[in-house]
Each structure stands twice: as structure tokens, then as C-alpha cells.
Amino acid sequence: MTSVSDAQIDSDGRLRHLLTLECLPRPTLEALLDRAQAMADSGEVNARLAGIAVCTLFFEPSTRTRLSFQRATQRLGADVLGFDASTSSTTKGETALDTFRNIEAMGVRGFVVRHSADGAVAELAAAAAPGTALVNAGDGRSAHPTQGLLDMLTLRQATGTDFSGLKVVIVGDVRHSRVARSDLHALRTLGAGEIRVCGPASLLPDADTLSGCTVTHDLDAALDGVDAVMMLRLQRERMAEGLVDSLENYHRDYGLDARRLRRASTDAVVLHPGPMNRGVEITDEVADGPQSWILQQVANGVAARMAVLEALLG
Template structure:
């Protein structure tokens, strides 16, 4: 059955969300990323994207995601265009779809898109030419599927492939977090045993997912957790007054060494970055022995290589 992400043959044409992608397809992508990891870390890779052009079309600031997509595409042999919104015709009023079509006319066929509007990337996918593929690099509060995949890969590397045996806690500003949504979709697809989300009441999402436990304090979420995912407080996406003060948020919700001791002794700590140290996470936790935050960053290149390679190799329309 054809969906916005799949073509008529059932191949992955775009990557817009992990929602509905399914255990088998997610596992296949994780396996491919794991196999590409040595190449992602700088060794010579095959060149499945030789002669292809990847455009990083970022309408929001980014360090990790944009840089890792650039490295992923280059290590697969692609030509890479890092689109500069500040000096583009978008500043003159050119529509997003006209920007896409003009770049398609120049031979670009793989687009990595980050945008502040939740519907923007799906609109581009709907308007794309048949040979074009779109990768969602984060759209509003909606989804960040490659971050979700690299988080799943990091968990699998450190905790094994039996997600059903794990208790995972996602803590922080979930209402505004596209990462949290992608993590939740991916973890549920892989059959996670216990999944808890915890946030102040006004930072909990309106959505409810079957089987996902809602905790109203951080301590109950962390108790006996195998994996702790701390989220950034996204002040740029929230209305004024949702957080009384940063000091108060840190006091009530910050991930500190005493709080981390509520989790299992071998629990891993994750964060999608950028980190607000002293707001959502303590230096001793971010840089401590249980942190796998830099492993997440390294896995980002491998995951994005796997996605680009699969999209480039799909059956030609």
C-alpha cells in the first residue's frame, strides 16, 4: 500500500517519521547503520551516491544534524550543497516548493530538510518530482526520525537488541520535542518493555500513546530505568510563562548525580543536544561514566549514511 513515505513498490522513498515505519524496516536500517559505522568514522566507504547531489536545506540552525548529514553524504561519494537560507531567494519571498523545484532543475535529487513548521517537510515530499527523495531533519514539534534512529542504535549497542527487557525514561520538555516523539514511535515499534515520560504538567504533550506511562515527577520516572533520555528545554518553541524560572526547573527536573542513582547502576544517559548544562543536566552526569551522548553523535553519521544510501538505491520510478 502506497503511503507518503513509501513508493508504489513499497520501497522507502522519503523518511518523514518513524511513526508507522514498523519493526522490520527500522531494524533493517539499524543493521545497515551498524555495518557502515567504520566508514562513518573516517575509513574509505563504498560510493553509492557518486554522481548524486544532496542538498542540506536547513531553515533552522543546526550543528550536529547538518554536519553529520554533510559528512554522511560526502563519505558516500555525493556532491553536497549546504543551502544558505540567509543569502537565498527565500529571503525575497520565494516559496519553499519553488526553492525545491529550482534545485531539482539543477540536478539535485536528495534533500535533507529542517524547518520550524511541522507540516513543511511533508508538503515538500508531496510536491517532489518522482525521482526526488526527502529526509526530515526535524520539522517543528513533529518528528526528527534520524535522531530517533541514532538513539535506537545507541541503545541497542549498549543494552542489546531485546528492547522488551528495557525500561526507558524520557524526561524534560516533551511537549515541544520532535526528538521525544520520534523516540517514542521507534521504541514502541521495537517493543520496549516499559516506557515512561516525565515533565511538568504544562510541558507534557497533548498526545497519548498506548502503553506509555506518564510520570509527574522525575524521581518516579528514573526509578530502576535502564535508559535515561534527558531533553533540552526548548524555550524558542514555547509560550512565555510555561516555566516559572530556570532555577526552579533545575531544582525540580534537572538530571543530577543523586537523581541518576535512582536508575539502575548500569543505566545509560542520553541527550539529543544541544545541552543546557545546569538547566536540564548536570556536568557530572553529562560527562560521567554512564553518559553515551558522544556515542549518539558518532552514530548520527552512520545512521544518516544508511538512510541516504537506501534512498539512493531505491527502484527508479
């Protein structure tokens, strides 16, 4: 049986879809990051995807991911078709697969898909015609590969391309976070020196997901000497009641403020995939402070997604 990671690479070793960063070859990952950096440096606008139609097929709400994909598509000269599940035939009972097939029949070659179900994007990719490419823009708790790419691009800009001495901590609701999973896959592939994961036991995933990580429930200890802090929001829409006793207690134990940040290295960077719950996992003084690279992450999203679309459709 073909795995999701295998399904995205064709027989010639070329990227056909981007469904996950898990087991993505390091040269492929680094080539995407190098191309994204070149695009970010140059502010590149080109027409390499002129005449190609790309649909942002989102079955879940999104701000940063949807808009940056639309921006990336426009900067490559492609046509963008927006899809709003709330006003589509899915409200009449049409399946995601039928929706995809009908839009594909209109001559659309690229699909950027977000869905609440784990594996939903891979199922659509398995049904795609030759020449059609899919990008996973977040499926359930499984993966968000372009967020992982833009996070790695931001880390390279802040700390350099050699991750072997890098100490990173991922803090918060890792259990429900597809971003955390993609970041963990990418950090391992790029050879990060030390990966720490911190959160309450109720919000940490299985041992396989945390393989190779130093796991702690003590945020102060987790922050000691790290070069990068990757904060996560509480994904209350995906969790059962009772996993967190109160937002106040969560902030007390796992909220990042300026006092706690001083435990990290003096030039440590703070990342957050958004949306932020200010006053819960992060304070204003950190989110808007000099060590925050959060808006740089957003800016890098356009370049990272341009690189992916170009690789798949160019």
C-alpha cells in the first residue's frame, strides 16, 4: 500500500503533491526553502503559471493560509478560484470528492485544500487526474506542510541554515496541532540539535509523534537556553471538555511572558502560527516585542507557497 509520503513523489523523484513533510527527502525540503528565500529576497513576480487555474478549496475557516496562497498564486501569474464551503453545494450534501471532481472537470490543475478530517487531502490526491496537483493546507490534526516550510524559512533567516546546534521548544497544545507535527517532521529532517516539547500531559500526543524530543511539563525548564520558541494556541474546537481546567491556569503554567522569555538565549526568536489567543498562550509584550518573528512568518508564507506552487505546477 502506498503511503501518503510516497504518494507525493512521482517515479522520477519529482514532487507531484505536497501532502506532508514527513519523510520528505532533505534535498527536496532544502530546495523548496532555498527557492522561497530567493523569492523573498527578490520580491519576485513572474508569469510561470500563466494560464493555469488554482482553486483554494477550503472546507474550514482560514485567514493567513488562504490569503497568502491567493497572493502567491497571483504573483506567479495563475488564475485563482476561491471556494467558500458555506455558500457551496456542500451545504446541500455534496461530498468533498464530488466537489473536487467537478472543479477539476473545469480545467483546474492546482488545488489548495483545507479540511477538518485527517487524511482528507490525501484521499482527494489519490483521485486526482494526471497533471493535477494538490497542496495540503491543513487536514485535521495531521499536517500543515506549508506552515512547516514557512516556519523553517523563518528559523533559517533568524538563526542560519545549519540547524545542528539549534535548540527549539514547541509549547502548548501539541496534541491537536497539525502545525506542530509538520514542524517536528521538518526539524528532524533538517537535523535540529535539540527539540523540546512542553505542555500539560492532556495536550501532548502519542510517543511516536514525540520521538527524539525532550518532553517536559515545566515551561521554565523548557525555555532555558533555547534559540527559538514556537508557541501554539489552544485548539478548543478540536478538544474534548476537561483537557484544560481553565484559561487562567493555563496561562499561569504555559503562557509566555517577558519574564519567562528571559530564560531563553538573549537573541531567541518567538514564533506563532496564528491565530493568537493573546493573554492565554502569549502576552502582548512578547507577541509585539523585539524577539517576535510572528509577522515575518506571515510574510514568509507568500514566498514559501510560491515555491511550492511553482515546483508542483511550473
